[in-house]
Amino acid sequence: MLGGDYAPKECTLGVRDFISKNNQAHLVLIGNESDIQKDLSDSELSRCTIVHTSDAIDMHEHPVKAMKEKPNASMNIGFSMLAKGDVDAFVSAGNTGVMLVGAAHIIKTIDGVLRPTIPSIVPKVNGQFGIMCDVGINADCKPENLNQFATLAYQYTKEIMGIANPRVALLNIGEEEGKGNILAQATYPLLKENQHINFIGNIEGRDLFTDNYDVVICDGFTGNIVLKLCESIYDVVVKERNLSDEFLLRFNHQLYGGVPVLGINKPVVVGHGISDASSFSGMLQVAEKMISTNILGNVSRFL
């Protein structure tokens, strides 16, 4: 409840929205007790447990250092409760570095997973969304990494986004097998032989906004360049130039409720610093769905 640029107000509004949409989950809210209490009704509070702390890691602190030096920071408490099993999922819009370090080093990767990854959402012209993976935490990848990202993102897209048998594509600079850089050339046959995904071949940069795929796999360097480019298109065209277009409006990353770290043992959902109430509600919904579908238990069978 201390994470993100608009905490605690937008966190609390997100909690209220989530509670109105879900009648089962119990929420553990980590943050300033009086701030939280004053914005929630008694019936809403009956769905929550508040763990009080006013200690937070801010957005610009060094993740590892801050995690060591601030044991009572809300994010440290969250990871510790998740590790102990006091909660089943952890959601935060706080310092992304801390979320990643905590995910990898406190929650740890699923046995057999070489590296965790974070997917991102790509708006399509037809109103649907694609999932791109990786988008930055794995700048250098090996073919086996990309193949695992494909399995992880396939399961996420199927179980959490609700797309039946998602079409998995490899981001490349040509359509045929054999095209691309060394990494793409070596990854293609692994994806082709991966029995746990629905591989449909290569797609190119021009296909990203089309409905030719559901999941697109790439190294984190390429994915991050694409992601930031897309975000800047929104900033330039919609915010600076005031152009209103249904497709371009969906480049607003604030619309999306945060994404899970894939490949770790428990659900951890990471939000943007600028998360608003609907983002927080969305993140809680993703977390709840990851628990109720037991996606992580299922994923481990495929790796």
Next chain:
Amino acid sequence: MLGGDYAPKECTLGVRDFISKNNQAHLVLIGNESDIQKDLSDSELSRCTIVHTSDAIDMHEHPVKAMKEKPNASMNIGFSMLAKGDVDAFVSAGNTGVMLVGAAHIIKTIDGVLRPTIPSIVPKVNGQFGIMCDVGINADCKPENLNQFATLAYQYTKEIMGIANPRVALLNIGEEEGKGNILAQATYPLLKENQHINFIGNIEGRDLFTDNYDVVICDGFTGNIVLKLCESIYDVVVKERNLSDEFLLRFNHQLYGGVPVLGINKPVVVGHGISDASSFSGMLQVAEKMISTNILGNVSRFL
């Protein structure tokens, strides 16, 4: 005069436009003599020599195979005349593979150049343009390749685009030195020490449309993904969705007259298949400028 989707009509119109803007260059037009003659006036024809052939390599032929089997194809004649010194530059919107193979194997790279490259134009929000290099012919790059692309693209941007002391940036996923994938990390110090460019550090995907740089260097895999993504934004937003915006309109690659192959011994300018009259005129202007500035002679001193 047989190259591109709209040959010979748009080629001829491009020739007329170029002749009206330039009163020195003599043009050698390779193609169907009667087609060419009927669209040019006597005074225009006095500025041209026609080399007749009706043999062409089409867009989908295999470059190496077609070059061997069609010695009288217009592109083969062009490369052969350029190699012999019968012309000083060669311009075509024909099969891109043939243009690249001809450039590398008939005209050959400048001594010391590891790999030729092709730059691309990136529209900026402020109405200016950036140059991105490489955009696809070098899918896998070493740090030394990127460092040479920087020198080549710096000279091109300075001498041909007319930008004084162009700011050269490295495309990366973080601003500080040390960020990025292994390639970017290893390239940064080379660019920093390169005395023949004006290196300003890293830029990110979100900076591509800003005026924070003049030349951005990346491997051809990343560059090609970005290029095709940008082209698709134009197709989707402007062509399909009929959105008219001064910035987005400049994503129309038809606006740009083609780009030279950098790092080879003589000027070769490559056009898109969809080149129209203004593209052809632009390509001829680029070629003329490459000759008159002796850019290739100058570049070789910096490599």
